[in-house]
Amino acid sequence: MKEIKVALVGQPNVGKSHLINSISGATLHVGNFSGVTVEKKEVEFEREGIKLRLIDLPGTYSLHPYTPEERVTKEFLLKEEYDLILNVVDSNQLEKNLAFTWQIADIGKPMVVAFNMYDEYSKQGGEIDTDKFFKLTNIRAENVSAKEKFGLERLFSKVIKTYEEKNTPRVYYSEIVEEEIENLKEKIKECKFSKRFVAIRLIEDDEDIYKIIHEKPWYSELLDVLKAAKERLRVEYDEEDTKTIMFEERFALSKGVVTQIAKKARKETLTEKIDKILIHPILGLPIFLFIMWAIFQATFSLGSIPMDWIDASFGAFGEWVGGLLPDGFIKDAIVNGVIPAIGAVVMFLPNILILYLGINLMEQTGYMARAAYVMDGVLKRFGLQGRSFIPLVSGFGCSVPAYMAARTLKNPKDRLITMLIIGFMSCGARLPVYVLFVSAFFAPEIQGNVLFAIYIGGALTGLIVAKILRAVLFKGEPEPFVMELPKYRFPKIKAILFDLWIKTKMYLKKAGTFIAAASLIIWFLSSYPAHEKELQNIPGSEKQAYILEHSYLADIGKAINPIFEPLGFTWKETVSIIAGLAAKEVVVSTMAVLYHTPDSDETSKELVETIRKNISFPTAVAIILIIMFYSPCLAAMGTFWAEVPQWKWRLFYTIYPNVLAYLMALIGYNIALLFS
Amino acid sequence: MRLNELKIGESGIIKKIYAKEPLKSKLLSMGITRGEKIKVLKHTLAKNTFDIEVGNSNIALREEEAKQIEVEKM
Ligand SMILES: Nc1nc2c(ncn2[C@@H]2O[C@H](COP(=O)(O)OP(=O)(O)OP(=O)(O)O)[C@@H](O)[C@H]2O)c(=O)[nH]1
Ligand SMILES: [Mg+2]
Numbered sequence: 001m002k003e004i005k006v007a008l009v010g011q012p013n014v015g016k017s018h019l020i021n022s023i024s025g026a027t028l029h030v031g032n033f034s035g036v037t038v039e040k041k042e043v044e045f046e047r048e049g050i051k052l053r054l055i056d057l058p059g060t061y062s063l064h065p066y067t068p069e070e071r072v073t074k075e076f077l078l079k080e081e082y083d084l085i086l087n088v089v090d091s092n093q094l095e096k097n098l099a100f101t102w103q104i105a106d107i108g109k110p111m112v113v114a115f116n117m118y119d120e121y122s123k124q125g126g127e128i129d130t131d132k133f134f135k136l137t138n139i140r141a142e143n144v145s146a147k148e149k150f151g152l153e154r155l156f157s158k159v160i161k162t163y164e165e166k167n168t169p170r171v172y173y174s175e176i177v178e179e180e181i182e183n184l185k186e187k188i189k190e191c192k193f194s195k196r197f198v199a200i201r202l203i204e205d206d207e208d209i210y211k212i213i214h215e216k217p218w219y220s221e222l223l224d225v226l227k228a229a230k231e232r233l234r235v236e237y238d239e240e241d242t243k244t245i246m247f248e249e250r251f252a253l254s255k256g257v258v259t260q261i262a263k264k265a266r267k268e269t270l271t272e273k274i275d276k277i278l279i280h281p282i283l284g285l286p287i288f289l290f291i292m293w294a295i296f297q298a299t300f301s302l303g304s305i306p307m308d309w310i311d312a313s314f315g316a317f318g319e320w321v322g323g324l325l326p327d328g329f330i331k332d333a334i335v336n337g338v339i340p341a342i343g344a345v346v347m348f349l350p351n352i353l354i355l356y357l358g359i360n361l362m363e364q365t366g367y368m369a370r371a372a373y374v375m376d377g378v379l380k381r382f383g384l385q386g387r388s389f390i391p392l393v394s395g396f397g398c399s400v401p402a403y404m405a406a407r408t409l410k411n412p413k414d415r416l417i418t419m420l421i422i423g424f425m426s427c428g429a430r431l432p433v434y435v436l437f438v439s440a441f442f443a444p445e446i447q448g449n450v451l452f453a454i455y456i457g458g459a460l461t462g463l464i465v466a467k468i469l470r471a472v473l474f475k476g477e478p479e480p481f482v483m484e485l486p487k488y489r490f491p492k493i494k495a496i497l498f499d500l501w502i503k504t505k506m507y508l509k510k511a512g513t514f515i516a517a518a519s520l521i522i523w524f525l526s527s528y529p530a531h532e533k534e535l536q537n538i539p540g541s542e543k544q545a546y547i548l549e550h551s552y553l554a555d556i557g558k559a560i561n562p563i564f565e566p567l568g569f570t571w572k573e574t575v576s577i578i579a580g581l582a583a584k585e586v587v588v589s590t591m592a593v594l595y596h597t598p599d600s601d602e603t604s605k606e607l608v609e610t611i612r613k614n615i616s617f618p619t620a621v622a623i624i625l626i627i628m629f630y631s632p633c634l635a636a637m638g639t640f641w642a643e644v645p646q647w648k649w650r651l652f653y654t655i656y657p658n659v660l661a662y663l664m665a666l667i668g669y670n671i672a673l674l675f676s
Numbered sequence: 677m678r679l680n681e682l683k684i685g686e687s688g689i690i691k692k693i694y695a696k697e698p699l700k701s702k703l704l705s706m707g708i709t710r711g712e713k714i715k716v717l718k719h720t721l722a723k724n725t726f727d728i729e730v731g732n733s734n735i736a737l738r739e740e741e742a743k744q745i746e747v748e749k750m
Contacts (some may be wrong), residue, residue, distance in 0.1 A: 482735065
């Protein structure tokens with residue numbers, strides 16, 4: 001089948017990822033702030049018997065990249081093979097977006113423009129004449145809405161047509177610039193880019209292009225012409241910097257084109273009204289804290305409603321399966337190992353969904369960028385900046401995307417500091433452990449607040465660590481903070497429910513595969529060796545306890561336990577905490593296996609009761625503190641290692657959270673001892 | 677005068693950008709270019725962070741960055 005490789009390029013937050021999702025049914029991450037996509041992703045679909053391979057790229061403000069994720073896009077455009085550029089434009093911000101369009105038009109590849117967000121633009125009375133645009137620039141374009149799903153089929157017909165006709169843009173700058181481009185083109189010989197592109201990039205001091213043509217034999221002959229060209233532009237434009245001249249040139253061109261193709265829209269006023277309150281100089285910060293508090297409160301109280309129900313279902317399911325299977329190894333493994341473990345983990349799905357919903361709404365509405373604005377002053381005091389806030393908040397969901405999101409930080413020091421403290425933003429997988437222990441040890445009225453305190457405590461510790469890192473290891477000023485505040489948008493209910501459904505599926509899949517396998521191993525190690533001979537002299541009711549206490553797992557746990565004894569841990573807690581290094585849910589599933597007493601009609605909810613009976617309050621405090629601070633799961637650690645090439649930082653990252661966690665737990669344990 | 681000297685609600689015309697590369701390119705590509713109208717919508721209590729409007733976009737930036745933008749008050 002014929003294949004077209006289409007690169008989606010555009011400024012941040014214009015709807016590139018959303019457009020791909022809408023046309024192909026993919027589930028790329030979408031959010032209403034700049035810097036959602038930070039790595040290249042590929043999605044395929046078919047139209048008119050042709051396979052279209054869409055490459056979603058991070059948004060970039062220009063071809064002079066500022067942050068590492070913007071660099072990804074430029075590298076792709078310069079170094080990789082593709083057939084066509086699909087430039088996505090936010091119709092509400094035509095001038096600014098088109099200034100970037102002209103930059104990529106210079107490349108000389110076939111190109112199509114999507115005027116996205118046309119739903120919003122036309123609602124405000126705006127109109128864009130795409131035929132006129134085609135006449136002016138030779139770029140086919142279509143007015144589309146990724147959200148309302150219109151214009152997309154026509155857009156891709158134009159993509160196919162443009163590809164077949166090999167139709168390339170014709171965008172020209174003012175006469176003086178064009179003359180100098182022509183002069184330069186004469187000196188440019190073989191090169192994988194078009195001569196025009198090279199000439200323009202040289203005028204605007206593009207280091208990447210310099211590097212590439214530096215070794216060409218014709219390079220030295222070109223230098224004089226280039227120098228003369230820049231000199232002439234400086235004089236004519238009364239501006240020292242030729243890069244600035246090109247920016248202004250393109251901006252002027254945009255303005256000219258916009259007056260010809262677009263009917264202006266009325267100004268949207270809702271955003272300003274909402275911002276009057278949400279980022280009010282005095283109220284802004286309290287409002288932010290209140291929103292976070294409300295999210296955690298809801299996570300706890302709403303999340304516990306379906307708990308009993310899930311719990312009962314798993315209990316009944318276990319009995320039912322137990323009735324079907326013949327007695328023996330397999331039945332034991334499933335009824336006493338896998339089912340209670342999965343049940344214990346799935347029980348917390350509602351909590352996780354609510355937390356995820358809260359974070360997702362912050363991302364989708366545009367509040368995330370506001371929160372970054374509000375928090376910038378606070379973060380600055382800790383040696384960070386507002387931009388760091390977004391990876392940190394994503395860290396409450398999952399550390400893996402949070403590490404990736406740190407790519408939006410330009411300065412490597414800021415980036416490393418942020419990445420080193422992301423682990424202290426407790427991720428969703430730690431939530432089950434907190435909910436379990438908070439339900440077991442705190443009065444119902446304050447449980448939501450305790451949960452909030454755990455998260456805030458983690459975040460504050462993270463900030464203090466950041467401050468220390470900045471003072472000791474990363475001296476220097478934080479990078480400038482410049483960030484667009486998008487207009488407020490309200491996602492469709494259907495889209496939100498769909499996101500939750502995807503999240504549910506992923507969580508259940510993890511419970512059914514990874515967690516199930518882990519609990520099977522734990523069950524096996526805790527049920528063997530069988531000790532047939534010794535058991536003969538032990539009364540039936542104590543047999544189980546005997547096996548457990550003399551199992552392989554008990555041996556392992558007891559060997560390590562001296563380290564954790566100062567925290568009041570028995571080998572069971574020790575094993576659970578260590579198993580949690582694989583994934584935090586495993587802490588809960590391991591406890592479910594180790595504290596499960598078979599042949600009782602015990603269900604997962606009673607895990608709360610069992611925990612309360614078997615673990616002392618100070619030890620519970622120590623466990624919570626360890627979970628808050630020690631290393632995240634293997635997947636997260638792998639991501640950090642992949643993103644940070646320096647060995648010393650990898651080692652530091654792998655060790656220091658565990659030391660910190662241990663010290664915190666030790667302090668917490670002893671304080672709790674005083675009070676109880 | 678510089679952008680950070682404008683009060684809330686005041687506007688100016690951008691005259692020059694003193695920021696160094698690569699910040700300069702970033703500001704330019706966000707539409708903060710010579711001749712454009714720029715308005716201070718808000719700033720935080722301590723005047724650390726500004727919320728400004730240029731073209732059709734709202735941009736948050738710090739005092740340090742605002743200082744590097746020369747404007748003429750309207
Ligand atoms: N009203 C409206 N909103 C849209 C449309 N397309 C996208 N959005 C919203 O705009 C925001 C940005 O969408 P994304 O797809 O994440 O943007 P992106 O271009 O991939 O952004 P980056 O990955 O940060 O470069 C999201 O809140 C989308 O829901 C549209 O056609 N109409
Ligand atoms: Mg994206």
